[in-house]
Amino acid sequence: MNLFKEVEQAYKRVQNDVYRTPLLYSNWLSNHCRGDVYLKLESEQVTGSFKARGSLNKLRxxxxxxxxxxxxxxxxxxxxxxxxxxxxxxxxxxxxxxxxNAVTSKVESIKAYDVEVEFHGDDPYDTEIFARKTAEENGWIYISPYNDTQIIAGQGTIGIEILDELSNPGNILATVGGGGLISGIGSYIAKYSPETNIIGCQPENSPEMSMSVRAGEYREIKSKPTLSDGSAGGFERDSITFDLCQKLVDDFILISEDEIASAIRSMINHHSKLVEGSAGVAIASVLKYPEQFSDQSTVIVVCGANISYKKLQSVLCK
Known part of the structure; x- marks a missing residue:
């Protein structure tokens, strides 16, 4: 499968109905690691997250x-x-x-649109399994958040925008949950900037993809509570993203809850930008290992801004 071609087709489908988000040079992070660090601000995407890309591509x-x-x-x-x-x-x-247990603010935002909402389970993975089974029983079309070629391709359109502004970056960092974001970006970058390192970032409390890739086989790991609710939970055993992550991701970095919180606060302090926990994971990775990114250009995919008031309050009060 030439996934990079799917990414290019996806861009034609979605480019007029999603934002081309800024690629912001960060003096703060660049000085911290003595390199050149850019922030791909999907936190400023329509709906406040990169997820707007994949969903629109799939439905089109x-x-x-x-x-x-x-x-x-x-x-x-x-x-x-x-x-x-x-x-x-x-x-x-x-x-x-x-x-x-979905974040209340996100639930209310979904309900603002004319779609039906149904609740099941307390773990995102359990909800996925139930939704897929229910769709099969009713002849509906189940759309995975990550285990779907068109979803992955839609997220990969971020890679097109990055290379349009910055040729051959040394590193691209993205937070990994089910792996759709990094699989899409990685597939496009591998074709057009093969020397770029693709680095997956995960919270220590929900590291299933990184643990599975490092083990060379699927590992089911019970997630603990994390500020990175957007990447929390496992992935399906037969997900196409597992093979893609094995092939495309050069390294994984794990981040603690305190480090996520610190990254969120630092984004407010240094860039006046509000980001969610999953975005904080990728930002914290450069803060944690600055020497790994010195004398290079690095892009951090700031994947979303949809943090709940309650979680933000807990972060700011630390």
Missing amino acids: WIQEQGLQALPVTASTGNHGLGFARACNLLDIKGKVFLPH
Whole structure:
């Protein structure tokens, strides 16, 4: 599969209906690691997350195929929000399954769109399994947040925008949950900037992809609570993103909860930018290992800004 071609096709589908987000040079992080660090601000994307790209690409692809069944998905919030927005944009019905503990602000944002919402389970992975089974039983189209070629390709359009502004960056860092974001970006970058290192960043409390890649086989690991709710939970055993991460990701960095919180505060202090926990994971990776990024150009994908008031309050009060 030439996934980079899928990324290019995805860009044609979505470019007029998502933001081309800024690539901001960070004096703060550049000075910290004695290199050149850029922030790809998907935190300023429509819906506040990169997830708007993949969802729109998938639903446009469904329309192109002439498929009529109800599209449904499962999400902790950001993917569901992107999906809901895309449904409204394309004037189609859709349904979002959410875990009971999904962030309230994200749930309310999803409900602001004309989609059906149903709750099941307390772990994002359990919600995914239930949603997929329910879709199969009803003949619906299940849209995975990450285990889907068109979703991955849509997220990969970020790679096109990065290379349009910065040729051959030394490193690109992205937070990894199910692996759709880094698989999409990595597939495009591997074709057009093969010397670039692709680095996956995960919270220590939810490291399933990194542990699985390092073990060379799927490992199911029970997640602990994390500020990085956008990347929390496991991934499906047969997910195409596992093979892609094995092939494309050069290194993984694990980040503690205190380091995530510190990165969120630092983004407010140094750039006046509000980011969510999953974005803080990638930012914290450069803060944690500055020597790894010295004398190079590095892009951090700041994946989202949808942090709840309660979590933000806990971060700012530390």
